[in-house]
Amino acid sequence: MVRTEALLYGGITHKSEKEQDLYYGRLLEDSAGPVVIRLFDVGGDKLHVLTPDESNPFLGWRGIRMLLDEHDMLHSQLRSILKCAGKFQSRIRILAPMVTNIEEVKRLKTEVAKVQEELANAGHPIDREVPVGIMVEVPAVAIMADSFAKEADFFSIGTNDLTQYTLAVDRTNDQVGGLFQHDHPAIWLLIREVVSAARSNGIEVSVCGELASDLLGASALIGLGFRELSMKPSSILKVKGWIREFDLETFEDFAKDACGAKDRKEVYESFRKRFYPSQ
Numbered sequence: 001m002v003r004t005e006a007l008l009y010g011g012i013t014h015k016s017e018k019e020q021d022l023y024y025g026r027l028l029e030d031s032a033g034p035v036v037i038r039l040f041d042v043g044g045d046k047l048h049v050l051t052p053d054e055s056n057p058f059l060g061w062r063g064i065r066m067l068l069d070e071h072d073m074l075h076s077q078l079r080s081i082l083k084c085a086g087k088f089q090s091r092i093r094i095l096a097p098m099v100t101n102i103e104e105v106k107r108l109k110t111e112v113a114k115v116q117e118e119l120a121n122a123g124h125p126i127d128r129e130v131p132v133g134i135m136v137e138v139p140a141v142a143i144m145a146d147s148f149a150k151e152a153d154f155f156s157i158g159t160n161d162l163t164q165y166t167l168a169v170d171r172t173n174d175q176v177g178g179l180f181q182h183d184h185p186a187i188w189l190l191i192r193e194v195v196s197a198a199r200s201n202g203i204e205v206s207v208c209g210e211l212a213s214d215l216l217g218a219s220a221l222i223g224l225g226f227r228e229l230s231m232k233p234s235s236i237l238k239v240k241g242w243i244r245e246f247d248l249e250t251f252e253d254f255a256k257d258a259c260g261a262k263d264r265k266e267v268y269e270s271f272r273k274r275f276y277p278s279q
């Protein structure tokens with residue numbers, strides 16, 4: 001998943017469409033396979049020249065909420081991404097951040113269709129099947145994943161924000177850092193719901209955020225059915241080596257325990273019992 005907010009640094013409203021064209025074009029040229037491009041996730045901890053002074057920025061004008069209000073910003077980004085999608089057929093997927101309501105997904109898809117039409121009329125090749133997916137990072141979306149799966153083309157679970165919003169812990173506040181527990185049983189239950197809704201509706205689900213970077217997190221995710229994990233590069237070797245050491249059943253048994261645990265302590269006890277039985 002490509003975060004695009006870096007294009008907005010430096011006190012500008014947004015990069016010109018030409019600069020964005022170059023950026024997305026380079027991304028696609030220098031990679032192979034599908035590329036998930038997340039629309040600007042501005043607000044919260046990602047401040048921008050348009051971000052107002054809010055008393056609760058994480059609960060405020062963030063991600064898709066802002067994009068749907070800022071027509072020019074959204075349209076220039078969509079135009080640029082969709083032009084690139086036309087050139088690199090079947091390779092680009094669009095991802096919407098901070099979705100809370102189905103209406104937001106519908107409105108975004110309407111904007112995508114409008115921009116596609118404008119581009120086609122102007123003679124640009126377009127990818128008619130470009131998938132539009134959503135970040136699952138607000139608990140309401142995870143709880144109603146079955147309904148969202150009927151509107152979104154794919155899910156990407158954002159474990160950083162899903163943890164923050166589910167446990168009501170500011171992810172940037174060190175004072176409550178110890179309560180930011182992305183391996184809390186409530187998170188596993190929500191992830192399990194989302195996986196099940198994605199499966200029964202036939203859409204893909206992936207996971208991003210920091211959860212897969214640690215051995216416990218990666219183990220439960222494998223047990224819940226994920227076959228692709230996203231993590232910081234420095235964790236890849238460690239996690240890969242770990243996954244190879246155990247069979248799938250061990251991961252699945254652990255994931256069941258994690259979802260049934262009454263608290264985080266039980267999750268850790270099960271992890272020790274399943275993966276370090278002699279200790």
Ligand code: PEP
Pocket residue numbers: 003041137157158159160161162208209210
């Ligand atoms: C997340 O919330 O897990 C995520 C991947 O998005 P970000 O950290 O950029 O908010």
Ligand code: MG
Pocket residue numbers: 137158160161
């Ligand atoms: Mg997020």
